[in-house]
Amino acid sequence: MVRVSEVRHRYGEREALGGVTLDVAPNEVLGLLGPNGSGKTTLFRLLSTLLPLSDGDILVGGASVKTNPAAVRSQLGVVFQSPSLDKKLRVEENLRHHGRLYGVSGAELRRRIDDELTRFGVADRKRDIVESLSGGLRRRVELAQAMLHRPRVLLLDEPSVGLDPSARSDLWRRLADARDEGLTIIVTTHLLEEAERADRLAIMDAGRVVACDTPRELRSSVGGDTLTLVAGDADALADAIRDRFGGEATCVDGRVRLESRTAAADAAKLLSAFPEWITEVTIGRPSLEDVFFARTGKLFVGADE
Amino acid sequence: MEVARTYSPSLPVVFTLAERELVRFFRQRNRVIGGLVQPVLFWLLFSEGLRSSDLGYTHFFPGTLVMILLFTAIFATISVIEDRNEGFLQGVLVAPVARWAMVLGKVLGGATIALIQALLFLALGWATVGQINPTPASALAATGGMALLAVALTGLGLLIAWRMDSTQGFHAIMSVFLLPMWLLSGAFFRQGADGWLGVVVAVNPLTYGVAALRHRLTPLDAEGLPPEPLCWLVTAGFAAVMLAACWWVVGREARGS
Numbered sequence: 001m002v003r004v005s006e007v008r009h010r011y012g013e014r015e016a017l018g019g020v021t022l023d024v025a026p027n028e029v030l031g032l033l034g035p036n037g038s039g040k041t042t043l044f045r046l047l048s049t050l051l052p053l054s055d056g057d058i059l060v061g062g063a064s065v066k067t068n069p070a071a072v073r074s075q076l077g078v079v080f081q082s083p084s085l086d087k088k089l090r091v092e093e094n095l096r097h098h099g100r101l102y103g104v105s106g107a108e109l110r111r112r113i114d115d116e117l118t119r120f121g122v123a124d125r126k127r128d129i130v131e132s133l134s135g136g137l138r139r140r141v142e143l144a145q146a147m148l149h150r151p152r153v154l155l156l157d158e159p160s161v162g163l164d165p166s167a168r169s170d171l172w173r174r175l176a177d178a179r180d181e182g183l184t185i186i187v188t189t190h191l192l193e194e195a196e197r198a199d200r201l202a203i204m205d206a207g208r209v210v211a212c213d214t215p216r217e218l219r220s221s222v223g224g225d226t227l228t229l230v231a232g233d234a235d236a237l238a239d240a241i242r243d244r245f246g247g248e249a250t251c252v253d254g255r256v257r258l259e260s261r262t263a264a265a266d267a268a269k270l271l272s273a274f275p276e277w278i279t280e281v282t283i284g285r286p287s288l289e290d291v292f293f294a295r296t297g298k299l300f301v302g303a304d305e
Numbered sequence: 306m307e308v309a310r311t312y313s314p315s316l317p318v319v320f321t322l323a324e325r326e327l328v329r330f331f332r333q334r335n336r337v338i339g340g341l342v343q344p345v346l347f348w349l350l351f352s353e354g355l356r357s358s359d360l361g362y363t364h365f366f367p368g369t370l371v372m373i374l375l376f377t378a379i380f381a382t383i384s385v386i387e388d389r390n391e392g393f394l395q396g397v398l399v400a401p402v403a404r405w406a407m408v409l410g411k412v413l414g415g416a417t418i419a420l421i422q423a424l425l426f427l428a429l430g431w432a433t434v435g436q437i438n439p440t441p442a443s444a445l446a447a448t449g450g451m452a453l454l455a456v457a458l459t460g461l462g463l464l465i466a467w468r469m470d471s472t473q474g475f476h477a478i479m480s481v482f483l484l485p486m487w488l489l490s491g492a493f494f495r496q497g498a499d500g501w502l503g504v505v506v507a508v509n510p511l512t513y514g515v516a517a518l519r520h521r522l523t524p525l526d527a528e529g530l531p532p533e534p535l536c537w538l539v540t541a542g543f544a545a546v547m548l549a550a551c552w553w554v555v556g557r558e559a560r561g562s
Contacts (some may be wrong), residue, residue, distance in 0.1 A: 053487040070312045074401040078399045079394075080395050084396035086393040088328075088333065097321045097322070098396065100320070102400055164372040
């Protein structure tokens, strides 16, 4: 449905994307997960045709962004991070303008406005000025608007920013519904817990896709559970563990991290070996954060630079 | 996979974008008042203050009309700066609409607002100043002239706003470029100043718009103006060039970050 091949982009000297290749199948929710500055927003802007593409190609339903941007645009429904609703206008006025921009008009337009507002549960807000709506309701109006012209691909940039947890989970439920109705959805996020809800995840770092698979496969690709040790001198502890037991002990952010298939037994062993060093031990199932760490050697939260 | 759909029909796009400008404008009452009250105030102050120099309400009337057009056009386009990065315009830019339709919708919307404000002021002048008494034909011609100026100035505003990334930048341009352009259009000083000022006045396209309005609305005050056909030609050209330039700049749209 969407094919991204060898896409590169630079802002002046700085390389924002260094050769990204991705295939998005029909009927799937693909999450673009990455810390700030990983290039996911640049990729979103290229996909949405907001930025002109210079290197590589992007095909949407067979049409190329380079040679036939209008055909690409007519197939896309786009939800921006900062709302593209006109706050001074009523909900229905926003949708009416949007419809006309996509060549829908007259009775058909009126019918679709009612349909979409009903589907997203905001039909009773039709005559309200957008300014007076809560963040969650605005997102729903935006989704209704993005679906108005029956797109085949829905693109969303950090759609849950500014939403409370219940509005966030409502949003994801509605995205899943839309996917079940036949839409292909691409959504960027920097929230790990949210990324779990995508069908497939492309993890991005420093302008590249470092992993792309289902969240479950990604997690099981990490070799076991994660042991995290807190110690006064983490560097020294990591050295000592490597000396005594061999294997991979890395020191990140004042903590020692190990991957292990026998985490509980190893924890006991380490505690008895270095009782005076270790102040805290945590054992965790591999999370997406561990996946990110395994692929990039960086902590997800600290990877912003 | 076959993809049939391409650009949306352009006429509804132009119409809907223009309609949005108008609805937004009239919903923000302070903008309506700001765009009209300030020029009326200037008109009163200039006319009273410079009465001793033999310049009065009649002399400053066409210039005030142009000031209304200028201010309203600027306020209609300054919103573009924020709108395209975090607002409604983002959605327009990713919609399958022809760029010229987008430009035309935006400019016509802004120009219509400016024209409505100017017509209100024209009615006020007509009703209160004895010397402002155009024939119906002249009033109609003046309206046409104001429409051309409204398009030209909204286009100019869009052209400036499109390349800007902050409204502060726009304010700077406004004080060092747009206001002087108005001051040096014959709206304020008498025509035919000597030296470099005269040259600036002569090359300023706005001079010819103000003059066209003087010819039509206050013919007794028209001494020393450029000939009327030239005024119309330059004013129409100004509007056409601004529209074409907007189309070109917006169409190019290869901005980096």
